Amino acid sequence: MIVRPEDAPRHGGPGGGGTLYFSMAGGLTQFGAHVDTLAPGAASSHRHWHEAEDEFLYVLDGTPTVIEDDGPHDLRPGDAACWPAGVENGHHVVNRSAAPCTCLVVGTRLPSDRVHYSDIDRLYTRVSGVVGLTRRDGSPLPQEAAP
């Protein structure tokens, strides 16, 4: 099934960035595949790693910076990053350039996972599809901290 960019659901981001959900439009369920555009100064997420799900990034356009436990890495189109499940390497993507940057991001879709955040006291859990967001010790977040 062909999916053109204009057929993919889009979620807007700050400064004209946003995400195109190709795999959702095409009915895939085993992994997600979407195209993320980050405006200058934007970040993909808080730095994190997954216990159960593999994650992959491929640079399509621009010069994103990937921050991992060992520091920042400047990427260009054609570079990739791989984050195998269970490897404790907190990562995110930031755009330190003056132009937008765009990456294709793929992640396994499993019923259960735990996501650890490197720089904030937060833990995301999914158990048989039921999601939760708590402090690292499992205690509830203050109301205003929930997404």
Next chain:
Amino acid sequence: MIVRPEDAPRHGGPGGGGTLYFSMAGGLTQFGAHVDTLAPGAASSHRHWHEAEDEFLYVLDGTPTVIEDDGPHDLRPGDAACWPAGVENGHHVVNRSAAPCTCLVVGTRLPSDRVHYSDIDRLYTRVSGVVGLTRRDGSPLPQEAAP
């Protein structure tokens, strides 16, 4: 873990085409993610569909043609294709243009799958990691037909 194109294992194809195995270089096991370049006139594979594994394609460069059960589709950079597991839609990619074309291809990695070929009498099976290639009825292929 950052994977530059020069760090990814490469398998050459006809006419200067070839495949860069990014996910293998980065230690991913739940899905494969590689970049395929097809020379003019080349095809990705025989037309096929998977019983168990999702498959995704994203056009990076050039103008590949995706052939599905309903006929040919001309794609351009930024277009995608999704083939959900179990959907009987035989597909492959051919390069009918005069220039190389390049796609990122992602597929789930499962211990067991069956791959059906639309235009030739062939069946690929993988059962708990053990692979086989037979006729559709399960009978052995002549020696010279095996890959």
